[in-house]
Every structure is written in structure tokens, then in C-alpha cells.
Amino acid sequence: MTGAPLPAPRGPLSAALLDTLRGSPVPDPPPPLPADPYGDDLQLSLYVLYELHYLGFDGVPDDREWDPRLLALRAELEARFLHALRTDVPVELTATATQALDELQLEPVGEVDGSLSHFLRDHGTLDHFRQYAAVRSLYHLKEADPHAWVIPRLRGRAKAAMVAVEFDEFGGGRADEIHAQLFADLMADLGLDTSYGHYLDAAPAEALATVNQMSLFGLHRALRGALVGHFATVEVTSSPASRRLAEALRRMGAGPAAVRFYTEHVEADAVHEQVVRHEVVAGLLADEPHLEPDVVFGIRTTDHLETRLAAHLLNTWQNDHAEQEKDRVTTT
Ligand SMILES: [Fe+2]
Ligand SMILES: [Fe+2]
Known part of the structure; x- marks a missing residue:
């Protein structure tokens, strides 16, 4: 085993994601996305999804890295995070x-x-x-x-x-x-x-x-x-x-x-x-x-x-x- 143990959830989204990684069916409908782009539930979910591209987690099959449903969720979370960063960190056109x-x-x-x-x-x-x-x-x-x-x-x-x-x-x-x-x-x-x-x-x-x-x-x-x-x-x-x-x-x-x-x-x-x-x-x-x-x-x-x-x-x-x-x- 080279990966980490799965973490504890920090809200409905990370709880559903961690259950899915343990082998439960993907919830339908999916849980709503957290409102706070910097909050625990979104950041932990994103962290867990990214970790699949590094050493992964013990007990989670390596090929979940390219599971299209997980990639789709990752894209939604990334869009929220990136939008928050673009809003909070403006870059004027003349900046070098x-x-x-x-x-x-x-x-x-x-x-x-x-x-x-x-x-x-x-x-x-x-x-x-x-x-x-x-x-x-x-x-x-x-x-x-x-x-x-x-x-x-x-x-x-x-x-x-x-x-x-x-x-x-x-x-x-x-x-x-x-x-x-x-x-x-x-x-x-x-x-x-x-x-x-x-x-x-x-x-x-x-x-x-x-x-x-x-x-x-x-x-x-x-x-x-x-x-x-x-x-x-x-x-x-x-x-x-x-x-x-x-x-x-x-x-x-x-x-x-x-x-x-x-x-x-x-x-x-x-x-x-x-x-x-x-x-x-x-x-x-x-x-x-x-x-x-x-x-x-x-x-x-x-x-x-x-x-x-x-x-x-x-x-x-x-x-x-x-x-x-x-x-x-x-x-x-
Ligand atoms: Fe270094
Ligand atoms: Fe360095």
C-alpha cells in the first residue's frame, strides 16, 4: 500500500464522494454543491479527487482516476474554485x-x-x-x-x-x-x-x-x-x-x-x-x-x-x- 487512508467527510458532498470511492453506487440525484468555494466540504472533495492522480488511497482501485463521473464532478468543483480565485485575485492588464x-x-x-x-x-x-x-x-x-x-x-x-x-x-x-x-x-x-x-x-x-x-x-x-x-x-x-x-x-x-x-x-x-x-x-x-x-x-x-x-x-x-x-x- 502506498496511498493514504481515506479521510473523514466534512459535509454532504465529501460524504457522498467517499462512499462512492468505497464502492457505493453514485448517488442519484447527486448532493448539492457546497456554497462556499473555500469551505471544508468543497476543498476536501476536490483534494480527494486530485489525490487519485498522485498516490491515491488505500482500497480505492487505481482506475478510478479516470472515472468519467468523478472527472465531471471534479470539473464542477474546479470551476467554482477558479471562479472564486479570479474574483478575489484581480489582475490588471498592465501587470507584469x-x-x-x-x-x-x-x-x-x-x-x-x-x-x-x-x-x-x-x-x-x-x-x-x-x-x-x-x-x-x-x-x-x-x-x-x-x-x-x-x-x-x-x-x-x-x-x-x-x-x-x-x-x-x-x-x-x-x-x-x-x-x-x-x-x-x-x-x-x-x-x-x-x-x-x-x-x-x-x-x-x-x-x-x-x-x-x-x-x-x-x-x-x-x-x-x-x-x-x-x-x-x-x-x-x-x-x-x-x-x-x-x-x-x-x-x-x-x-x-x-x-x-x-x-x-x-x-x-x-x-x-x-x-x-x-x-x-x-x-x-x-x-x-x-x-x-x-x-x-x-x-x-x-x-x-x-x-x-x-x-x-x-x-x-x-x-x-x-x-x-x-x-x-x-x-x-
Ligand atoms: Fe524543495
Ligand atoms: Fe526549490
Whole structure:
């Protein structure tokens, strides 16, 4: 078995979908689609449908990946999600990919609100980091996989450079250096379960949306520009954030494998950033200049969904802190 266990449902749609994957007949009529495109029921259903294209689920036959009824449902959910993203992340006609990437790199001065890596470095506990790593494991245990889908859709410079970066992400020929494996090593160091998909039930809808976005962009050739924008955003923002996360783990007294995942990304992603900016993005736009708004859309959408996830986690942690303070005051 290489896949994950099926998760718990989060509403009528995901309940019906999970029953269907366990072998029940497709419900007729189908359950209504959830109203909230960012909510648990829609995001979990979409996540489960996408997972059929990765390692799948234990007990679900591999050929359900191409079940036309599941693909039809996926298309409806994708349309809702994409419509919400297009509404919430406008792209003006004059926006350029270079500007959009530069905007990501403006480092705020002083106390930083809304940044997970700043919070974890300056105030976080080991328990916060465990929660963070568990939630992130949904992506990092398949790190770089959704981006590989874009390779056949690229040509020339963009293709060569994309493959060069992906080669590093996949360990440069060494299984023990695959970044997903380095993340599993980090999880083991933090005392977390490293099995694939183990923390799906623990992940909030905001985290599912960040992974669904990559799968959506990766699986659709029409969204290749957005996928490249997403990839560029990850590489451009990773190096400074990884430095802060390595500092956080050192301060918390975590083991060397945990720290290594981030120190590896400080070095690697400083190089990847340059390759992605000057070869992947510039190469794609030299070939297909009409894709520039899509690249910007991919960059800004990534920022939009990451901001929502950060707000959710920071809010949870701040509420926990407030509860503890209340307990402390009432017991003293
Ligand atoms: Fe990586
Ligand atoms: Fe990278």
C-alpha cells in the first residue's frame, strides 16, 4: 500500500464522494454543491479527487482516476474554485510577472504581522512547529510533483530550466535527497507520523486550498502560465522564509534533520529563484507573451491562499495563547 487512508467527510458532498470511492453506487440525484468555494466540504472533495492522480488511497482501485463521473464532478468543483480565485485575485492588464515577483520580496521592517515564518522564529513553540509541519506535510510529502505536470507543456529555455530545478527537488538522482524525503526526515525528528497523507484530517480547508491550487494549475494545460507563476512564487519566497524557519527550529532545540530541510532550501532556492525568474518565467513569456496575465494570476493567487492559511494558523495559535493566559489568571 502506498496511498493514504481515506479521510473523514466534512459535509454532504465529501460524504457522498467517499462512499462512492468505497464502492457505493453514485448517488442519484447527486448532493448539492457546497456554497462556499473555500469551505471544508468543497476543498476536501476536490483534494480527494486530485489525490487519485498522485498516490491515491488505500482500497480505492487505481482506475478510478479516470472515472468519467468523478472527472465531471471534479470539473464542477474546479470551476467554482477558479471562479472564486479570479474574483478575489484581480489582475490588471498592465501587470507584469517581474513586478509581481518583486512585490513578494519587499521585506517588511520591524514586527511582522501575518507571517508564519516570522511568528515561528520569534514567538513559536515546538508544538506550533509540529502543527505547522503536519499541515504542510500534505504538500511537502509530494513536493514538486504537481509542477512536473507542466513539463510537457513547455518548450526550449523554459522546459530545460524547469527540469533543472525539478531535478534538484527530486534529489538529483539520490532517493535520500528527494525533498519530500528530507521533509519526512524533518517530521520524524519532530516526532510526527511520516506516512503519506496521515495528517489530511488535521488540515484546515485553508491548507487544502493551497495544495488544490497546485493540482488545478498542474493538471490543466490552459493554466500552464499560472502553474509557472505559482512555482516562481514558491522559489522566490522560499529562501528567506526557510532561513527564518531554520532559526526557529534551532531556537526550539529541534534535531539536525529538522533544521536541514530548511537550510537546504536557503541555499538551493536562492539559486532556483534566479533560474526560475530568468529562464522559466522569461523563457515561457518569450515563447508565449500572451500568458503574462496568467503568470501574474498564479503569483498573486499563491500569495492570496498562503495569506489565508497564515491568518488561520496564527488566529488559532493566538486564541490558544489567550486561553492559556485566562487559565493562568484564573488559577493564580
Ligand atoms: Fe524543495
Ligand atoms: Fe526549490
